[in-house]
Amino acid sequence: MFELARFLPYHINRTGVRLATAFGAELARHGLSVPMWRVLAALWQGGERKSADLIVDTSIEQSTLSRLVTTMEQRGMLTRRRSNHDARAVVVALTEEGRRVTKELIPYALRNERIALRGFSREEIDILLGMLTRIYDNAADLKL
């Protein structure tokens, strides 16, 4: 009827916690938190995103993101400016320093991923990422 060992959210959670804890320790040595890394990683491609996009990209809640961006702005990792197209929206962009620290951390992130996926074929990884995307999309229908 209900077996924890076959319950998907259980497996997702424990795997996610383990990955985040390990990388979080490395991030802490660089003075960063995991949510900060998520913002940097989301900004890495393209270099800038609207706040609304960052909420989607990072799964960080709006008010948390707003203050996180303030902190990171104060530390010189990114800039915040109003959008030209819609002055209600805010565009967040990496600074040179933000790019530097992100570039410095990417090898650690990829190394951890490689270890986590040890023994997986390229094909298996594609299948896994596809499944996680399908679940993410399906879960949009879960009622709050």
Next chain:
Amino acid sequence: MFELARFLPYHINRTGVRLATAFGAELARHGLSVPMWRVLAALWQGGERKSADLIVDTSIEQSTLSRLVTTMEQRGMLTRRRSNHDARAVVVALTEEGRRVTKELIPYALRNERIALRGFSREEIDILLGMLTRIYDNAADLKL
């Protein structure tokens, strides 16, 4: 070099956050948090676990778990007693009320899982759970 869309921790995190947020809303209507549900779910099979086991089962950090158990004990969901075999260890057990609320929540949990896994075959689910377990095991080697 680094693509967020192909980065495993990114997919794990956003899927986990979405699942936890949706079920957390249901739990809140029962006066519970997601970590509380994790404790209940871990205790469901067998009805009791040592604190050290619960840390593994729930991925909740030791001091957080200790106070969480205190809260749940005060609310009558579970009991805490010293182990007979080793009086350093604490055994946590569901009360009748704890069993009742867990039993009440299981259908919601299973319903959410069913929606999240919509379109998946039984075979695919087995493959997915197997992959997540392999990643979890591999990730034990990540250095902190």
Next chain:
DNA sequence: TATTGTTATACTCTATAACTATA
């Protein structure tokens, strides 16, 4: 001395709502 768990502290993230500004 080592292990299991509790408590204290400071910090971060979340949730909610009130607020500001722009549309």
Next chain:
DNA sequence: TATAGTTATAGAGTATAACAATA
């Protein structure tokens, strides 16, 4: 009126270390 974001506040989780009890 609606939308994007900020700020305020309270609550919950995390990290670390100090502490107590037991081995």
